[in-house]
Amino acid sequence: MSHLAPVFLTVHVLTAIVAFGPSFIFPLISRMAAEEPQHGLFALRLIRMISRRVMIPAALAMPVSGLLLIWAEGIDLPATHWLLLAMGLFVIAVGFSILVQLPTIERMVVLAGRMSAGGGVLAAGPGAELATSALRAVGGTAATDNPAAAMAALGARARTGGMVLGLLVIVIVTLMSTKPAF
Secondary structure: OOOOOHHHHHHHHHHHHHHHHHOHHHHHHHHHHHOOHHHHHHHHHHHHHHHHHHHHHHHHHHHHHHHHHHHOOOOOOOOOOHHHHHHHHHHHHHHHHHHHHHHHHHHHEEEEEEEEHHHOOOOOOOHHHHHHHHHHHHHHHHOOHHHHHHHHHHHHHHHHHHHHHHHHHHHHHHHHHHHOOO
């Protein structure tokens, strides 16, 4: 074991906390926004900003510290099934975050912004096309007639995605902390 292993482990754990920790707070932010709808757009923009500028960059940096840790500890990666499984789940979680969860939040931000500008209905102007496409993405053309229902559908999709990601993180952390022999 290299004398650098503790440094790499510290960096890896701190990066994991930054990458995945905030997602456990998003349901609280969402609940508060539901109680005070006038702050819903701000809450969505906050979640989007934290995801884009903090969580995803940290998650994308994690493989570097992880690979350095594997090297420093001299881990035989092909023989370490729990680690391979954790790495696979990590790739799934990051891919899901970038390809599904973040676009869902983006659609919600655009739709909420357009609804705010129009007093609960879609306002015309810049972004109206994106808001309309966001509505169609969750319910076809009928959804364009009911932005509130479309927002509810997007919210349900975001909640479900958040639960999936939370479960993936719990499984990954469990694998990393218990290092099961299989």
